[in-house]
Amino acid sequence: MMELRLDNWVPVNVPNSKKGTYVVVRSKMHRGILAFKYAPLVVEVVDTYFPELSGLTIYLYATYSALGRYHVNAYPYNLALNPVDLKREPNEYVVHVIAHELTHLIQYNYDIFVSLGQEYFPLLYAKRIPKGEEACDLYTYARHPDLVVPGRGGYIGIPENADPEEVHELALEAIRLRNEEGVRNYIKWFKERLKEVV
Numbered sequence: 001m002m003e004l005r006l007d008n009w010v011p012v013n014v015p016n017s018k019k020g021t022y023v024v025v026r027s028k029m030h031r032g033i034l035a036f037k038y039a040p041l042v043v044e045v046v047d048t049y050f051p052e053l054s055g056l057t058i059y060l061y062a063t064y065s066a067l068g069r070y071h072v073n074a075y076p077y078n079l080a081l082n083p084v085d086l087k088r089e090p091n092e093y094v095v096h097v098i099a100h101e102l103t104h105l106i107q108y109n110y111d112i113f114v115s116l117g118q119e120y121f122p123l124l125y126a127k128r129i130p131k132g133e134e135a136c137d138l139y140t141y142a143r144h145p146d147l148v149v150p151g152r153g154g155y156i157g158i159p160e161n162a163d164p165e166e167v168h169e170l171a172l173e174a175i176r177l178r179n180e181e182g183v184r185n186y187i188k189w190f191k192e193r194l195k196e197v198v
C-alpha cells in the first residue's frame with residue numbers, strides 16, 4: 001500500500017478570477033505546472049466561455065492516460081489534465097481540451113446548471129446534453145468558434161482549412177435540428193456537413 005502523504009494534498013488555490021472561480025490543484029504529481037500554467041488557464045476558459053460555471057471551485061488532477069478527463073467522485077466539479085502530453089500542444093488546442101472536459105462536467109451535472117445555463121445558452125440547454133464523446137465535442141464547438149481548432153479535434157476532427165465560425169454555426173444548427181425537429185442522427189448530419197465546409 002502506498003504511503004499517503006497529506007502534505008502533498010494541501011490545496012493550491014488559484015484565485016485569479018474577478019468572478020470568484022477557483023481551481024484547486026489536487027495532484028501531488030506535476031504540481032508546479034498544474035498550479036502555475038494549467039490552473040490559471042482553466043479559470044480563464046471558465047470565465048471566458050462558461051459563464052454559467054463562473055464562481056465554482058474546480059478540483060484539478062493530473063492524468064497520464066488521456067489529454068484530459070472528467071471524473072465523478074464525491075465532489076462533482078473535477079477535471080484532470082495531462083501535464084506531459086499537453087506541453088506539446090498549442091495553446092488553442094489546450095483550451096479546446098479544457099472546454100471539452102468542462103462540457104463533460106455539464107453533461108453530468110445538467111440538472112444543477114440547466115436554469116442558469118438557459119440564460120446564457122438557450123439552445124445548448126434546451127434539452128439534456130446527451131452522453132458520449134462526439135456529443136461532447138459537438139456541444140463544445142457550438143459554444144464558441146474559439147473552441148474549434150482546424151486540423152485538430154478530439155472525437156470529431158475538424159478539417160484543416162475549415163473556418164471556425166462556419167463550424168460553430170453548423171454545430172448550433174445540428175443541435176437545433178435535434179432539439180426542435182427531433183433529428184436523431186444530428187451528429188452524423190454534422191459530420192457530413194463538416195466535409196463540405198472546406
Ligand SMILES: [Zn+2]
Pocket residue numbers: 100101104133136
Ligand atoms: Zn471526453
